[in-house]
Amino acid sequence: MTNRSIVEIRNAHNSRDGDGVAIQRIAGMQHAGMDPVLMIDELRSDDRQDFIGGFPPHPHRGMQTLTYMKQGGIVHEDSEGNRGEIRSGGAQWMSAGRGIIHSEMPTQDSDGLHGFQLWVNLPRAQKMSAPQYRDVPLAGLAHWAEGNTSVTVIAGDWSFNGSPMTGPLEKLAEQAGIADAQLAPQAQLTVVTKPQAAVLGYVYDGDAQVGERSITHQQLFITSQGEQLTLSAGEQGAGVLLFQGMPLKEPVAHYGPFVMNTAEEIEQAIEDYQSGKFPGGA
Incomplete structure (x- = not known):
């Protein structure tokens, strides 16, 4: 089988979003190597001031979000009438489609947040x-373990x-998948890939x-094409x-929370939101 190799390593950058939430962000809106992934945010802090403001109501169109919490809790509410709360280990999936307004706020008992x-x-x-x-709560996700290595499968088909x-969130676009692998020192994990x-x-x-x-924390690696990825943990x-x-x-056209194919479609999304054509809009 053809082994994948790393073709690029990208560093996460300090940023803030929502109501001042501190995040580590890797943006890939125009990055061919990350397609179909548009952006990856890591939220990690033991200081409530870094995340207490959360993400008040805001719109989306043309993309999906998947939120996975390892520590702390997040409450989701949206203009379609959905409300969901996930705590340590749970995941939330949302497909914005033609338009939705949602909020994501930390639970009041979250002393620390990592997601x-x-x-x-x-x-x-x-x-x-x-x-x-x-x-989906932690218990509803798929889990695999071998020796001192474990994987939580959130979405997609994996080996x-x-x-x-197979993860329970099967509707992630373009056969996309997400899995959380935890490897003991010097452990090795082989992932069969399309x-x-x-x-x-x-x-x-x-x-x-x-x-x-080698890759260290807060770094993203992008791989070449191949039939398998072999990942080895450090000390x-x-x-x-x-x-x-x-x-x-x-083609990707992006403006704030809207991701479309052309500038004209972005302008239409802004106009539709401002004129109250999104569910729950003004």
């Missing part, structure tokens, strides 16, 4: 589809050391190695969020 939000692009044919939402696994899929990994704890290249072990998906290879 991720992934933006996934919707293909042109689905950008004006109906909005959808689903949340770890020869064991096939040759043409984009396969990425974000190291959030420790350090890891793919082939001859401190590694926590790695893995992503996969089939590239859309479509």
Whole structure:
């Protein structure tokens, strides 16, 4: 089988979003190597002032979000009448489609917060589809373990050391998947992949190695095409969020919370939101 290698390493950057929430962000709106992933945010702090403001109501169109919490809790509410709360280990998925307004606020008992939000692009044919939402607690996710290595599978079809696994959030666009791998020091994990899929990994704890290249925490690695990825943990072990998906290879036009294919479609999204045509709009 053809082994994947690292073709690029990207560093996360300090940023703030929502009502001043501190995040580590890797943006890939125009990055062909990340397609169909648009952006990866990591929220991690023990100081409530870094996240207490949360993400008050705001619109989206043309993309999906997947939120995965390792510590603390988040409450989702949206203009379609959905409300969901996830705590440590749970995940939320939302497809904005033609338009939705939602908020994501930390639970009042969250002394610390550690989680991720992934933006996934919707293909042109689905950008004006109906909005959808689903949340899954930790117990509802798929889990795999072998020796001192464990993986939580949130979305997509995966194979770890020869064991096939499927996550419950099956509606992530373009066969996209997300899995949380935790490797003991010096442990190795082999992931079978579709040759043409984009396969990425974000190291959030420790350090890891793919082939001859090393990656440390708050770094994203982008891989070449291939049939398998072999990931090795360093002396401190590694926590790695893995992503996969089939590239859309479509033009991306982006403005704030809107992701479309053309500038004209972005202008229409802004006009529709401002004129109250989004569900729950003014």
